[in-house]
Amino acid sequence: MNLRAPRGTRDILPPASEVWDFVESRIKEIYKKRNFKEIRTPLFEDTELFVRGVGGTTDIVEKEMYTFNDKGGRSITLRPEGTAPVVRAYLEHKLFGQSQPFKLYYFGPMFRYERPQAGRYRQHYQTGVEVIGGDTPFIDAEVITLGIDILREFKMEEWVLHLNSIGCRECRPVYIQELKNFFKKETVCRECSDRIDRNPLRVLDCKNEECAEIKQKAPSIIDFLCPACSEHFSEVQELLGEREIPFSVDPTLVRGLDYYTRTAFEIKTSELGAQDTILGGGRYDGLAEELGGPRAPGIGFGMGLDRFILMLEKKQTELSGSKPLDVYLVAIGDKTVQKESWKRLNLLRQAGFSADMDLLMRSPKNQMKAANRAGARFTVIIGANELEQGVIQLKDMDEGTQVEVEIDQLINALKKKKTGEVN
RNA sequence: GUGGGUGUAGCUCAGUUGGUUAGAGCGCAGGAUUGUGGCUCCUGAGGCCGUGGGUUCAAUUCCCAUCACUCACCCCA
Numbered sequence: 181m182n183l184r185a186p187r188g189t190r191d192i193l194p195p196a197s198e199v200w201d202f203v204e205s206r207i208k209e210i211y212k213k214r215n216f217k218e219i220r221t222p223l224f225e226d227t228e229l230f231v232r233g234v235g236g237t238t239d240i241v242e243k244e245m246y247t248f249n250d251k252g253g254r255s256i257t258l259r260p261e262g263t264a265p266v267v268r269a270y271l272e273h274k275l276f277g278q279s280q281p282f283k284l285y286y287f288g289p290m291f292r293y294e295r296p297q298a299g300r301y302r303q304h305y306q307t308g309v310e311v312i313g314g315d316t317p318f319i320d321a322e323v324i325t326l327g328i329d330i331l332r333e334f335k336m337e338e339w340v341l342h343l344n345s346i347g348c349r350e351c352r353p354v355y356i357q358e359l360k361n362f363f364k365k366e367t368v369c370r371e372c373s374d375r376i377d378r379n380p381l382r383v384l385d386c387k388n389e390e391c392a393e394i395k396q397k398a399p400s401i402i403d404f405l406c407p408a409c410s411e412h413f414s415e416v417q418e419l420l421g422e423r424e425i426p427f428s429v430d431p432t433l434v435r436g437l438d439y440y441t442r443t444a445f446e447i448k449t450s451e452l453g454a455q456d457t458i459l460g461g462g463r464y465d466g467l468a469e470e471l472g473g474p475r476a477p478g479i480g481f482g483m484g485l486d487r488f489i490l491m492l493e494k495k496q497t498e499l500s501g502s503k504p505l506d507v508y509l510v511a512i513g514d515k516t517v518q519k520e521s522w523k524r525l526n527l528l529r530q531a532g533f534s535a536d537m538d539l540l541m542r543s544p545k546n547q548m549k550a551a552n553r554a555g556a557r558f559t560v561i562i563g564a565n566e567l568e569q570g571v572i573q574l575k576d577m578d579e580g581t582q583v584e585v586e587i588d589q590l591i592n593a594l595k596k597k598k599t600g601e602v603n
Numbered sequence: 604g605u606g607g608g609u610g611u612a613g614c615u616c617a618g619u620u621g622g623u624u625a626g627a628g629c630g631c632a633g634g635a636u637u638g639u640g641g642c643u644c645c646u647g648a649g650g651c652c653g654u655g656g657g658u659u660c661a662a663u664u665c666c667c668a669u670c671a672c673u674c675a676c677c678c679c680a
Contacts, residue, residue, distance in 0.1 A: 184670095184671070187670090187671070187672090238678095239677080239678055239679080240678090240679085243604075243678095244678085244679090261679095261680085290680075292678095292679080292680090294604095294677090294678075294679080295604080295605090295676095295677090296672085296673085297673080297674070297675080298673080298674070298675095299680080300678090300679075300680080301680095304680060305680085306680060308680090382678095435679090436678065436679060437679095446679090446680095453674075453675085454674085454675065454676085455678095455679075455680075457679060457680060458680070459680075460679075460680065482680060483680070484679085484680030485680085486680075487680060488680090508640095510638090510639070510640095512638045512639085513638085542633095543633090543634095543638085543639095544638045544639050545634095545638085545639065545640080546632090546633085546640095547639080547640090548639045548640040548641095549639095549640055549641085550640085551639090551640060552640040552641055553640085553641095556640090559639080559640080561638080561639070563638060564638090565638085573638095573639085575639075575640090577640070577641085580640085580641090582639085
C-alpha cells in the first residue's frame with residue numbers, strides 16, 4: 181500500500197488549514213460586499229465542454245486534462261478551470277432570464293496534469309469571479325479592480341497588472357492573418373513554427389530568446405483592433421486610472437485559452453518562483469454562443485490560492501489563523517469527576533466559549549500541559565474536593581493566578597473576565 | 604513531455620573511506636514527595652537509511668532502474 185497522496189496533490193493540515201480558512205473567508209467577504217453570489221459547479225464535466233469551450237488546440241486540452249470514461253461510457257474530465265463550467269451552468273439554468281449582469285464567485289479545486297513545481301499542483305485551488313450578461317467597460321474595470329482589492333486587502337504591493345486586448349471576431353482574424361504572414365517570413369523556434377498555423381497568437385507568448393527579438397518586430401494586435409474594440413480597451417484603461425490602479429499594456433499577453441476576446445489580464449508577482457501569475461482572466465464574449473447558447477458576454481478571473489498563500493507566507497504577513505482556546509477543563513479524580521467535567525465542558529460551549537478537555541484522562545500535570553499547548557486562556561480545574569464543595573478553580577494561564585469560583589457562577593465569572601479584556 | 608538537484612526517526616539534519624547493537628537537536632510519551640502549564644533535569648517510544656534489482660564474503664554506503672520531492676523549461680493559477 182502506497183501511503184502517499186498522488187503526485188502533485190497534497191494534504192493541507194493544521195495549522196496551515198487555519199490559514200486557508202482565514203484567507204478564504206476574508207476573500208468571501210470582499211465578494212459579498214460587491215454583491216457577488218456564490219456558485220458551486222461539479223468537479224467534473226463532460227469532456228466536450230472543455231474541448232469546445234477552452235479550445236482543442238490549447239495546452240490545457242491537448243495535454244493537461246484528467247479525462248476518463250465513467251462506467252456508463254461517458255467521457256468525463258476533472259475541471260481544469262472554472263469559467264467553462266460556470267457559463268455552462270448559466271446557460272443550463274437560463275440565468276440570462278434574470279436580472280443582468282449575473283455576478284458569481286467560486287472557490288474550489290481545479291485539476292491539471294502537469295509536472296509539479298513551486299506553486300504548481302495537479303490539484304490546485306482557485307477562487308474566481310464571473311460576471312455574465314454585459315460587456316460595458318465598467319464591468320471589465322469592476323472585475324479587475326476586485327482582483328486588485330483582494331491583493332490590497334492582504335497588504336500585498338509587489339505585483340504588476342499586465343493588460344491587453346485581443347480583439348473580437350471582427351478584428352482578430354485580420355490580425356492573425358497579418359501575424360501569420362509576418363512569422364512565415366521569419367525563422368522562429370521549432371515549436372513556434374508548429375504553432376504558426378494552429379494557434380498563431382501563442383507564438384507571441386514564446387519565451388525563447390531567438391523568438392523574442394523577432395516578436396518585437398511583429399505587428400501588434402493593438403494596431404489592428406476594430407473601432408469598437410479599440411474604444412472598449414481605452415475606456416477600460418481610463419476606468420482603471422480612475423481607481424488609481426497601475427497597469428502595463430502588454431501586447432504579447434494572449435492567454436492560453438481560446439474563449440478570450442477583448443480584455444485579457446494577468447497579475448504577476450516578483451515574490452514567487454517561475455510560477456508567478458497569481459491571478460489571470462479576461463473577457464469571453466463568444467463563449468456562451470460557442471457552447472450553443474444565446475449571446476451572453478462575460479468576463480472573469482481565476483486566482484490561485486496555493487500561490488497566493490505561498491506569497492503571503494513568503495512575505496511573512498501575519499495571518500491570525502488560529503484563535504486560542506477560551507477554556508481548557510482539567511479534571512482531577514475518578515469517573516464521577518470526569519463525567520461532571522465532561523458535562524461542564526458542554527455547558528461552557530453552549531455559553532459560547534471555545535472549550536476543550538483532555539479525553540485521555542491523564543494526570544493533572546499532563547492535562548495542564550495540554551491546556552498550555554492548546555493556547556488556553558483559562559483553565560477550569562475540577563477535582564473531587566471541589567465537586568464536594570460545589571466550586572471549581574479558575575486559573576488565568578497568562579497571569580498564573582488562580583481563584584476559587586462557585587460552580588454555578590463559572591459562566592458569569594468567565595464572561596466577566598472576557599469582557600474585561602476587551603475593555 | 605525535457606533537463607538538474609535531493610531521498611537516513613514525526614520535523615531539521617549528522618554519519619557509515621562497504622563490515623556486528625545507525626546518531627543529535629527539536630517534537631512526542633512518561634517521570635522529578637502522592638491535585639496544576641510555560642523553564643530545567645531524568646527516562647522512554649520511534650528508522651527493513653524512498654522502493655526494486657546488480658556488484659560483493661558483506662551494501663544504508665558503490666552501480667542501475669524506479670518512485671517521490673525539489674528547481675528550471677513548457678504553460679499557467
